[in-house]
Amino acid sequence: MGKGAKKSKKSVEKAELTGKAARKAEKKRQKAAKARQDDAVQAVAWSHVLRVGPGFDLAEFDPASTPGFTGDRAAAEAVMAELQERTSDLQERLYAESRGGGQRSVLLVIQGMDTSGKGGIMRHVVGAVDPQGVEITSFKAPTAEEKRHPFLWRIRRALPSAGDIGVFDRSHYEDVLIVRVHDLVPRSTWSRRYAQINDFEAGVVESGTTIIKVMLHISSDEQKARLTERLAREDKHWKYNPGDVDERMHWVDYMQAYQAALEKCSTAAAPWFVVPADNKWYARLAVTNLLLEHLEAMDPQWPAADFDVEAEKVRLALSP
Numbered sequence: 375m376g377k378g379a380k381k382s383k384k385s386v387e388k389a390e391l392t393g394k395a396a397r398k399a400e401k402k403r404q405k406a407a408k409a410r411q412d413d414a415v416q417a418v419a420w421s422h423v424l425r426v427g428p429g430f431d432l433a434e435f436d437p438a439s440t441p442g443f444t445g446d447r448a449a450a451e452a453v454m455a456e457l458q459e460r461t462s463d464l465q466e467r468l469y470a471e472s473r474g475g476g477q478r479s480v481l482l483v484i485q486g487m488d489t490s491g492k493g494g495i496m497r498h499v500v501g502a503v504d505p506q507g508v509e510i511t512s513f514k515a516p517t518a519e520e521k522r523h524p525f526l527w528r529i530r531r532a533l534p535s536a537g538d539i540g541v542f543d544r545s546h547y548e549d550v551l552i553v554r555v556h557d558l559v560p561r562s563t564w565s566r567r568y569a570q571i572n573d574f575e576a577g578v579v580e581s582g583t584t585i586i587k588v589m590l591h592i593s594s595d596e597q598k599a600r601l602t603e604r605l606a607r608e609d610k611h612w613k614y615n616p617g618d619v620d621e622r623m624h625w626v627d628y629m630q631a632y633q634a635a636l637e638k639c640s641t642a643a644a645p646w647f648v649v650p651a652d653n654k655w656y657a658r659l660a661v662t663n664l665l666l667e668h669l670e671a672m673d674p675q676w677p678a679a680d681f682d683v684e685a686e687k688v689r690l691a692l693s694p
Contacts, residue, residue, distance in 0.1 A: 420663040424647040426640040432633045437593040438652040447655040457662050458502035464669035465539060467676060469507035472537025474677020477582045479534040482665060483542045485551075486590030487628060488618040489600040490651045491658075492543055495590070498658045499665065500541050509534050512543040525549045525567065526574050533578060539665075540583075546571060550635050555627045568638040575644040584668050585644040588661055589632060590651040594625050 423442035443450070468478065482500070484492050500508060511532040520528045526546055534540025550571070554564050575585055601618060604610040621628070640646040647664055651657040 419667070420660060421647070421667050424649055424660060424664065426636045426646040426648055430636060430640070430648075432591070432629060432636060432648065435591060435648055435650070437591045437596065437650045439650045440653065440656045441650070443656065443659065447653070450655050450659045454498075454659065454662065457659075457666055461662060461666045461669060462503045464666070464672075464674060465503040465507055467674040468539070468669065468672065469504070469537045470676055471674045472535075474680075476674070476677070477536045478672060478674070479536055479583045480539045480665075480668065480672075481534055481542065481578065481583050481585045482539060482661075483545045483547070483585065483587040484590065484661075485545060485547050485588065485632075486651060487592055487597060487625075488615070488621060489597050489604075490590035490592040491654050492590060494654055494658060495588075495661050496541070496543065499661045500539070502662075503539065507537060508539050508541065510541045510543065513545055513548060526570065529574075534583065536582070546574070547635055547639075551628065551631045554631045554634075555624050568635070571639050572641055572644075575639075575641065579643045584672060586664055586668050587639075587644060587646045588664065589636065589646060589648045590657055591648050592651040594622070596652045597622065 420442055468476075468480070471478065484495055486492055496510065500510065509532075513528070513532075516525075516528065529542075529546045532540070532542070550564050550567050553559055554561075579585055601614065604614040636646050636648065649657050649660045649664075
């Protein structure tokens with residue numbers, strides 16, 4: 375079906391909407407238009423608002439806040455489709471750029487306590503781009519083989535290929551978080567890892583990978599509410615892990631471990647961004663904008679054709 379036919383069909387469908395259906399469609403259109411024009415959703419430097427800088431105190435950062443955004447859930451959802459479309463376009467450009475010899479890539483690191491919404495980010499943010507250009511790695515407890523190597527060995531093996539967006543669901547930071555909280559290695563070992571991580575990330579950035587590190591910051595009360603919901607609903611039981619309650623007992627220790635990681639490893643090359651996560655809709659909006667801003671800064675380009683375009687047009691026109 376040609377473009378003209380599609381346009382005609384849409385015009386007919388629009389003309390057929392009458393009465394209540396027409397009023398509902400118009401109301402939805404006006405709401406979306408207003409949301410795009412509202413001060414709450416105007417362009418904002420999310421990378422600046424959420425970036426961890428000198429003097430950052432996680433304890434003073436409200437997990438229920440919505441920095442950089444004054445709208446509500448409806449306003450956020452009204453603009454998500456447009457943001458996702460722009461992100462998808464830039465991701466396709468990055469992927470295409472690598473087919474022309476480009477070596478750049480993106481690494482999105484997602485950290486957070488249990489129930490902080492990492493899965494939702496995978497579905498609603500990462501899931502909005504072409505899967506052929508995405509590499510997702512979920513880091514669990516290291517295997518026997520991984521334990522025989524330095525802690526960054528498995529991380530290096532999972533770095534994104536040129537043109538791809540690599541996503542780490544948890545990451546090398548587990549080796550200064552859970553390892554620290556549960557004394558899995560001596561203090562002298564994990565305390566050296568901050569500098570090792572900084573050197574590693576600097577090298578990754580130098581090689582052409584843009585790193586976006588996000589901590590989804592959820593409150594203890596909200597985590598408890600989400601775990602309670604999982605126990606109350608049969609369709610959520612599969613998501614419940616009794617070990618999550620055990621980890622809650624170490625909440626204060628985890629917050630201290632996160633504070634140290636944020637302080638020591640938010641560098642010029644690879645800064646940390648803390649995203650309040652008590653409101654799932656806000657967290658998804660914020661991470662989408664962070665990814666979009668970094669891709670826009672990279673400004674990936676379509677590769678030039680390595681063939682004679684005009685000659686191919688002639689050949690194609692003459693073909694059967």
